[in-house]
Amino acid sequence: MGVQLLLEHLNKPEINTIDGYIKQGGYRTLDKVLGKMTPDEVTEEVKTAGLRGRGGAGFPTGMKWSFLDKSTDKPRYLLCNADESEPGTFKDRLLMEKIPHLLIEGMIVSSYALGCRTSYIYIRGEYMFILRILEKAIKEAYAKGFLGENIKGSGYSLDLYVHPGAGAYICGEETALIESLEGKRGNPRIKPPFPAVSGLWGCPTIVNNVESIAAVVPILNMGGSEYAKIGIGRSTGTKLISASGNINKPGVYEIELGLPVEEFIYSDEYCGGIKGGLDIKACVPGGSSVPILPKSLLFKESNGNPRLMSYESLSEGGFETGSMLGSGGFIVYDEKQCIVKNTWTFARFYHHESCGQCSPCREGTIWLDKVLYNIEHGLGKESDIDLLWDIQHGIEGNTICPLGDAAAWPVAAAIRHFRHEFEYHVKYPHRVKDDDHVYQPEMNYTTA
Amino acid sequence: MDVQFSQESINEINRIIAQYPKERKKSALLPVLHVVQKETNGWLSVDTMDKVADILAIKPIEVYEVVTFYTMYFTKPVGKYVIEVCQTGPCMICGSDKIVSYLESKLGIKVGETTSDNIFTLRTVECLGACGYAPMLQIGEQYYENLTEERIDQIIHELGSTYSDKY
Numbered sequence: 001m002g003v004q005l006l007l008e009h010l011n012k013p014e015i016n017t018i019d020g021y022i023k024q025g026g027y028r029t030l031d032k033v034l035g036k037m038t039p040d041e042v043t044e045e046v047k048t049a050g051l052r053g054r055g056g057a058g059f060p061t062g063m064k065w066s067f068l069d070k071s072t073d074k075p076r077y078l079l080c081n082a083d084e085s086e087p088g089t090f091k092d093r094l095l096m097e098k099i100p101h102l103l104i105e106g107m108i109v110s111s112y113a114l115g116c117r118t119s120y121i122y123i124r125g126e127y128m129f130i131l132r133i134l135e136k137a138i139k140e141a142y143a144k145g146f147l148g149e150n151i152k153g154s155g156y157s158l159d160l161y162v163h164p165g166a167g168a169y170i171c172g173e174e175t176a177l178i179e180s181l182e183g184k185r186g187n188p189r190i191k192p193p194f195p196a197v198s199g200l201w202g203c204p205t206i207v208n209n210v211e212s213i214a215a216v217v218p219i220l221n222m223g224g225s226e227y228a229k230i231g232i233g234r235s236t237g238t239k240l241i242s243a244s245g246n247i248n249k250p251g252v253y254e255i256e257l258g259l260p261v262e263e264f265i266y267s268d269e270y271c272g273g274i275k276g277g278l279d280i281k282a283c284v285p286g287g288s289s290v291p292i293l294p295k296s297l298l299f300k301e302s303n304g305n306p307r308l309m310s311y312e313s314l315s316e317g318g319f320e321t322g323s324m325l326g327s328g329g330f331i332v333y334d335e336k337q338c339i340v341k342n343t344w345t346f347a348r349f350y351h352h353e354s355c356g357q358c359s360p361c362r363e364g365t366i367w368l369d370k371v372l373y374n375i376e377h378g379l380g381k382e383s384d385i386d387l388l389w390d391i392q393h394g395i396e397g398n399t400i401c402p403l404g405d406a407a408a409w410p411v412a413a414a415i416r417h418f419r420h421e422f423e424y425h426v427k428y429p430h431r432v433k434d435d436d437h438v439y440q441p442e443m444n445y446t447t448a
Numbered sequence: 449m450d451v452q453f454s455q456e457s458i459n460e461i462n463r464i465i466a467q468y469p470k471e472r473k474k475s476a477l478l479p480v481l482h483v484v485q486k487e488t489n490g491w492l493s494v495d496t497m498d499k500v501a502d503i504l505a506i507k508p509i510e511v512y513e514v515v516t517f518y519t520m521y522f523t524k525p526v527g528k529y530v531i532e533v534c535q536t537g538p539c540m541i542c543g544s545d546k547i548v549s550y551l552e553s554k555l556g557i558k559v560g561e562t563t564s565d566n567i568f569t570l571r572t573v574e575c576l577g578a579c580g581y582a583p584m585l586q587i588g589e590q591y592y593e594n595l596t597e598e599r600i601d602q603i604i605h606e607l608g609s610t611y612s613d614k615y
Contacts, residue, residue, distance in 0.1 A: 087536045087575040125520045126576050128589045161467040166478050166518035183477035185517040201472055244538040244579035251580050331538050345537045349574045
């Protein structure tokens with residue numbers, strides 16, 4: 001295992017309790033930061049660390065913090081985005097379930113940096129069992145005087161609450177999250193104004209992913225410049241990767257950014273290779289929204305260099321030959337998997353999750369779902385493949401929030417790299433009518 | 449019809465309301481609906497929603513529009529246990545289709561239906577964040593992961609046998 005900053009103490013006894021967490025050096029940053037460093041100094045450390053948002057977009061966290069409008073008297077809010085819903089992603093869940101105090105510690109020092117007196121963790125409603133874990137941990141933190149009035153005599157006060165959603169992927173989009181926290185439907189807002197100026201209840205607000213906030217703790221412990229030495233180039237630090245699909249060892253792994261993709265898939269330390277000794281067909285490296293990569297593009301960049309687990313390397317070549325690191329939802333497909341069927345389940349997902357506010361997304365996701373259903377179930381026509389291409393093109397870039405793009409990209413990439421599978425489905429409908437079809441030896445699946 | 453909540457729920461509702469600024473009571477809507485739905489047999493009637501509107505001092509429409517937006521609230525009666533099987537990509541490639549058909553034949557109902565004794569409702573849902581432990585399903589607040597047919601037999605027996613011999 002490489003360097004472990006977030007999961008280092010994962011298997012230590014009682015790490016889920018405050019005493020077990022303190023025993024491993026937890027809550028040290030409170031002494032180091034509160035009343036000792038200025039809020040701006042904390043922000044500077046996060047900037048120096050080069051931490052990029054771990055929720056998917058990869059926007060520099062410190063820079064996001066510096067956009068917070070400090071010119072008004074209004075209260076400021078830090079909202080933790082724990083609405084983890086991107087298919088293939090289950091890393092924040094592990095962090096909150098097993099080491100809840102790491103997130104709470106991160107929330108305290110981050111709220112201090114932003115000057116917040118009240119902060120919220122917005123967690124997806126299906127994670128209600130984790131909400132209970134977090135509320136218990138927060139109670140422990142209050143009892144120790146790490147939350148509430150005058151934390152550890154520093155003069156700084158903070159209240160922290162957990163707010164559940166109720167089953168809506170869209171609430172992971174920051175303005176939809178804010179709407180939802182205000183007790184409304186999760187319809188994303190038109191930007192500007194950005195939340196940093198006008199967010200929760202019209203006040204300056206910062207929304208950060210669970211993993212980003214947790215990473216602030218090791219950054220402050222080791223110093224931003226030390227953190228920046230880990231990783232590669234502008235992809236600094238470590239990243240939690242949720243590995244799923246047809247691999248021997250699915251689960252959450254903390255990797256140092258820059259690890260070769262091939263090593264991540266085949267090393268026994270990580271995924272442990274493909275289940276049943278099969279060949280790999282494709283991989284979605286960053287959650288369902290990012291383009292799928294066929295085996296031929298997965299291990300090497302276009303210049304022949306090995307492809308690495310980093311923001312830059314995974315997106316090398318743009319969407320023609322690359323993808324994105326995204327949320328780190330790493331889904332692996334063996335040679336027997338049907339790309340059309342997989343693409344259809346993703347399209348169905350986005351159809352289900354579109355908030356319905358923008359026509360291109362509301363109507364387009366329905367069409368993508370229906371046309372892909374037809375192709376998958378042996379009811380497709382050859383013209384449907386070009387139709388799919390037109391529909392996704394009509395959605396991309398034409399919506400208020402990125403859900404439209406997220407629905408379009410997986411369809412575009414599947415057609416770009418696996419058009420032959422779509423053609424096969426429309427050419428031999430009788431062979432794909434059976435629900436169990438996964439692989440037809442007549443077609444060459446492995447060379448894309 | 450006047451809906452009454454238990455003292456326990458009322459205490460919980462008050463605790464939740466206190467988490468938001470006084471003039472932002474509406475923010476408590478989603479968590480309060482979770483508490484209330486649990487008490488009213490797992491679904492929200494119009495009377496219940498009106499009562500929630502009353503408690504939070506908002507218009508009934510503000511409750512209805514939220515309830516119909518989010519997938520975790522039900523506006524029609526459901527069984528005692530709602531079985532929600534994840535069917536998105538990562539679960540699908542690990543065999544969620546087979547889990548759904550097994551449950552359908554075991555319970556004698558189709559997706560979206562409730563058993564005639566009102567014990568089980570079967571639904572399919574989109575990604576629940578358990579992709580590494582697929583296939584999986586959720587019942588209430590509990591996740592059941594790495595499912596097999598034997599494990600499903602066990603779960604149905606554990607939950608259903610107190611109510612009926614057929615489980």
